[in-house]
Amino acid sequence: xxxxxxCGFRDGSGNPLEIVKTLRLTNTERAMFGVFARSFGRFxxxxxxxxxxxxxxxxxxxxxxxxCIAVALVKFRKxxxxxxxxxxxxxxxxxxxxxxWAKTGRAAKK
Numbered sequence: 001x002x003x004x005x006x007c008g009f010r011d012g013s014g015n016p017l018e019i020v021k022t023l024r025l026t027n028t029e030r031a032m033f034g035v036f037a038r039s040f041g042r043f044x045x046x047x048x049x050x051x052x053x054x055x056x057x058x059x060x061x062x063x064x065x066x067x068c069i070a071v072a073l074v075k076f077r078k079x080x081x082x083x084x085x086x087x088x089x090x091x092x093x094x095x096x097x098x099x100x101w102a103k104t105g106r107a108a109k110k
Contacts, residue, residue, distance in 0.1 A: 016040060016099065019083045028053060029076045032069070036087065036099035043088075043096035073097075 016037050025033060035044065035052035044052075050069055054061030062068050077087050086102040089095070 016085060019085065022083060023079050025076075025079065026072070028068070028072050029079070031056070032072065032076060036097075040099055043090060043098045045096045049097065 016033075020033055020037070031053040032049065035049055038052075039048075046066055046069070050061065050065045053069060054065060073087060080086055080099070081102060084102050085099055087097050088100050089097045
């Protein structure tokens with residue numbers, strides 16, 4: 001069985017937690033990755049992403065946490081794309097963001 005041309009894992013069968021060990025992430029990106037990986041394939045609201053990312057911050061994160069996450073997501077998406085993952089977004093009420101396998105849009109088996 002052939003692997004993904006991007007990351008070498010079979011579609012939907014790799015473990016994002018193992019793949020991410022090869023990436024150089026900032027502290028914020030690492031916290032965001034944890035939030036997305038724990039809910040792999042499920043859409044998260046902006047509030048869930050902010051709360052999860054800054055859960056260990058005694059101050060609850062910066063005052064403009066939503067903006068900080070939006071800016072951090074730009075570089076974060078590029079880094080994830082290099083290992084065959086992507087952050088999918090659906091705008092509007094009931095939308096959100098989720099982590100999926102690039103090109104397939106499918107969540108991995110845990």
